[in-house]
Amino acid sequence: xxxxxxxxxxxxxxxxxxxxxxxxxxxxxxxxxxxxxxxxxxxxxxxxxxxxxxxxxxxxxxxxxxxxxxxxxxxxxxxxxxxxxxxxxxxxxxxxxxxxxxxxxxxxxxxxxxxxxxxxxxxxxxxxxxxxxxxxxxxxxxxxxxxxxxxxxxxxxxxxxxxxxxxxxxxxxxxxxxxxxxxxxxxxxxxxxxxxxxxxxxxxxxxxxxxxxxxxxxxxxxxxxxxxxxxxxxxxxxxxxxxxxxxxxxxxxxxxxxxxxxxxxxxxxxxxxxxxxxxxxxxxxxxxxxxxxxxxxxxxxxxxxxxxxxxxxxxxxxxxxxxxxxxxxxxxxxxxxxxxxxxxxxxxxxxxxxxxxxxxxxxxxxxxxxxxxxxxxxxxxxxxxxxxxxxxxxxxxxxxxxxxxxxxxxxxxxxxxxxxxxxxxxxxxxxxxxxxxxxxxxxxxxxxxxxxxxxxx
Amino acid sequence: xxxxxxxxxxxxxxxxxxxxxxxxxxxxxxxxxxxxxxxxxxxxxxxxxxxxxxxxxxxxxxxxxxxxxxxxxxxxxxxxxxxxxxxxxxxxxxxxxxxxxxxxxxxxxxxxxxxxxxxxxxxxxxxxxxxxxxxxxxxxxxxxxxxxxxxxxxxxxxxxxxxxxxxxxxxxxxxxxxxxxxxxxxxxxxxxxxxxxxxxxxxxxxxxxxxxxxxxxxxxxxxxxxxxxxxxxxxxxxxxxxxxxxxxxxxxxxxxxxxxxxxxxxxxxxxxxxxxxxxxxxxxxxxxxxxxx
Numbered sequence: 078x079x080x081x082x083x084x085x086x087x088x089x090x091x092x093x094x095x096x097x098x099x100x101x102x103x104x105x106x107x108x109x110x111x112x113x114x115x116x117x118x119x120x121x122x123x124x125x126x127x128x129x130x131x132x133x134x135x136x137x138x139x140x141x142x143x144x145x146x147x148x149x150x151x152x153x154x155x156x157x158x159x160x161x162x163x164x165x166x167x168x169x170x171x172x173x174x175x176x177x178x179x180x181x182x183x184x185x186x187x188x189x190x191x192x193x194x195x196x197x198x199x200x201x202x203x204x205x206x207x208x209x210x211x212x213x214x215x216x217x218x219x220x221x222x223x224x225x226x227x228x229x230x231x232x233x234x235x236x237x238x239x240x241x242x243x244x245x246x247x248x249x250x251x252x253x254x255x256x257x258x259x260x261x262x263x264x265x266x267x268x269x270x271x272x273x274x275x276x277x278x279x280x281x282x283x284x285x286x287x288x289x290x291x292x293x294x295x296x297x298x299x300x301x302x303x304x305x306x307x308x309x310x311x312x313x314x315x316x317x318x319x320x321x322x323x324x325x326x327x328x329x330x331x332x333x334x335x336x337x338x339x340x341x342x343x344x345x346x347x348x349x350x351x352x353x354x355x356x357x358x359x360x361x362x363x364x365x366x367x368x369x370x371x372x373x374x375x376x377x378x379x380x381x382x383x384x385x386x387x388x389x390x391x392x393x394x395x396x397x398x399x400x401x402x403x404x405x406x407x408x409x410x411x412x413x414x415x416x417x418x419x420x421x422x423x424x425x426x427x428x429x430x431x432x433x434x435x436x437x438x439x440x441x442x443x444x445x446x447x448x449x450x451x452x453x454x455x456x457x458x459x460x461x462x463x464x465x466x467x468x469x470x471x472x473x474x475x476x477x478x479x480x481x482x483x484x485x486x487x488x489x490x491x492x493x494x495x496x497x498x499x500x501x502x503x504x505x506x507x508x509x510x511x512x513x514x515x516x517x518x519x520x521x522x523x524x525x526x527x528x529x530x531x532x533x534x
Numbered sequence: 535x536x537x538x539x540x541x542x543x544x545x546x547x548x549x550x551x552x553x554x555x556x557x558x559x560x561x562x563x564x565x566x567x568x569x570x571x572x573x574x575x576x577x578x579x580x581x582x583x584x585x586x587x588x589x590x591x592x593x594x595x596x597x598x599x600x601x602x603x604x605x606x607x608x609x610x611x612x613x614x615x616x617x618x619x620x621x622x623x624x625x626x627x628x629x630x631x632x633x634x635x636x637x638x639x640x641x642x643x644x645x646x647x648x649x650x651x652x653x654x655x656x657x658x659x660x661x662x663x664x665x666x667x668x669x670x671x672x673x674x675x676x677x678x679x680x681x682x683x684x685x686x687x688x689x690x691x692x693x694x695x696x697x698x699x700x701x702x703x704x705x706x707x708x709x710x711x712x713x714x715x716x717x718x719x720x721x722x723x724x725x726x727x728x729x730x731x732x733x734x735x736x737x738x739x740x741x742x743x744x745x746x747x748x749x750x751x752x753x754x755x756x757x758x759x760x761x762x763x764x765x766x767x768x769x770x771x772x773x774x775x776x777x778x779x780x781x782x783x784x785x786x787x788x789x790x791x792x793x794x795x796x797x798x799x800x801x802x803x804x805x806x807x808x809x810x811x812x813x814x815x816x817x818x819x820x821x822x823x824x825x826x827x
Contacts (some may be wrong), residue, residue: 125780129770135590135790138607143615165770166779174764181682183768323563357595366597385593 118431125171149467190233228482230489235326244457248416296353336520380472584795621778636700644707746815
């Protein structure tokens with residue numbers, strides 16, 4: 078009897094929840110789009126992480142439009158003879174799944190992580206787009222941020238000769254600081270393009286008991302477990318620590334320089350900065366309140382501003398927008414690590430013409446506006462006038478992307494991901510716990526491993 | 535201490551659980567209580583966070599056991615942004631198919647090895663059990679390629695066919711049927727029944743406890759599986775519940791913890807319902823095997 082009661086209650090819960098949910102389409106207006114191409118064909122598109130169904134925006138809580146509804150409204154009128162088969166893949170397992178799809182010839186166009194795309198390009202699984210670009214007068218690569226189009230491993234081959242991807246979504250890595258804490262501590266605000274020394278000095282001054290509130294404050298936060306070591310990459314720009322000479326298409330002949338004085342400086346900075354960050358940074362935690370009312374961290378490196386913008390959009394809390402200010406990254410021109418997620422085409426795409434039309438549409442201004450409006454994705458366009466003027470964080474991210482270039486210290490470099498990043502994160506962990514090893518010996522060992530690795534390629 | 539007698543025989547002393555006699559009992563209770571809390575606190579946190587709209591962008595730190603902003607919007611999101619109900623139904627269909635196929639396979643083979651006593655029966659059992667030593671990660675690529683060749687990917691046959699080999703179920707069934715008297719079979723055969731009727735009408739009704747155990751084990755395995763559905767399925771309409779939950783980090787910058795907790799909590803409901811109905815049989819199965827030994 079009790080069990081049956083449980084069953085009834087649970088069934089009611091499911092039914093109520095399902096009934097409360099709304100699957101109504103948000104396509105209220107018909108598009109006035111004209112036919113762009115009459116190319117015929119079926120294109121199989123694999124998308125890492127996109128939302129296909131219309132639903133609820135997690136930031137604002139209001140309805141947003143899923144990709145299926147958007148395509149019905151904007152793609153179908155323009156390309157009436159192209160049938161799309163959409164395959165959605167979770168981000169966490171995207172590389173494994175999409176690699177399997179590429180190798181078994183089950184996909185034509187993919188949206189994926191930049192690092193995955195560059196690896197597939199090296200493995201010969203992707204189609205080069207240069208010929209398609211040259212023969213299509215309607216496609217203008219000039220609409221994309223130059224830094225991303227010309228200098229990113231996510232869209233261009235390691236030897237810089239082949240374009241294999243079109244940039245679609247930019248990752249945001251900017252510096253954000255809390256002006257309220259700066260005022261409480263009586264410290265000058267950061268400059269527009271702060272140096273690592275400026276950051277460190279400022280962080281040192283603001284770690285401890287807040288003189289006004291008595292609350293424990295931390296001068297800085299950076300990710301001590303980042304898979305892409307983005308803070309370190311920004312430092313490498315600042316100190317000119319290139320990591321070596323060579324290109325990623327010729328791994329055997331890279332002249333590594335991982336124990337240079339510039340690298341030592343970068344590690345010394347990490348050692349010092351770790352003292353002013355909360356312990357949770359070793360586990361990508363400790364920054365849960367950053368960007369919000371209860372924040373206790375003065376400077377956040379490699380921030381994205383999502384929490385603050387979320388509050389602004391959801392609760393119209395524009396005070397937070399004034400409070401949390403953004404600056405460029407640590408490089409001399411504001412460079413930092415820039416994540417780019419591109420659209421790419423499979424080498425054996427079944428219908429190349431139709432796939433190319435799909436590629437252009439999904440990376441073009443109409444789709445980038447759609448993803449910005451509905452999911453707050455950062456566009457990769459030079460002229461993104463649809464970005465809200467309040468969204469200063471996105472604008473800063475785009476400024477950084479315009480000037481940054483990929484170097485050897487990039488997740489596209491297999492040695493970087495497998496050895497350099499663990500070495501950096503391991504060092505930060507030890508430094509945070511007061512057991513930092515001798516930096517020169519640490520880097521000498523890393524250099525030897527790098528040379529041995531290259532020799533084995 | 536209450537003393538009773540049974541039929542005037544020796545007194546039977548009853549101890550109440552709530553009156554521990556020794557310090558050791560107290561310590562044991564304390565340890566078990568702590569252990570239980572350690573097990574149950576994450577579950578409680580998960581359910582509470584699933585109703586916390588304020589935790590949708592970041593996991594709250596320090597962890598809180600009361601929602602900052604109570605809302606069922608997280609559940610609404612879980613069921614609208616991803617077609618969660620459809621995925622749950624898909625998972626139920628896959629589970630049902632896998633359970634039927636694997637149970638039939640396990641019971642038939644377990645009965646045959648236990649009662650028919652054919653030559654090489656033990657070797658067959660050993661070979662079946664040895665397949666359990668090979669991790670799935672080693673067989674998934676050849677399995678994927680095989681199903682791709684037979685054009686069975688993106689269909690539920692890629693779940694049903696591999697479940698024909700349910701070695702652990704064969705072992706469970708064989709061990710359970712070993713405990714049932716062989717005289718039942720002999721008597722039925724004398725009465726004119728064939729082997730199939732003997733199995734169906736005599737032994738199968740007696741195997742309910744082990745059936746229940748196998749059902750819940752297989753259900754859990756299929757319900758929780760992410761890797762094989764991820765590889766084998768392409769069409770989002772056919773996705774299972776775990777793929778649906780994995781979809782939620784659609785923007786790498788927004789982990790959506792409370793929505794994921796809502797989806798996870800909802801996905802547990804069928805498992806809990808199934809266990810509620812089958813737990814008696816599972817306990818019976820364990821108890822029966824203990825007594826026989």
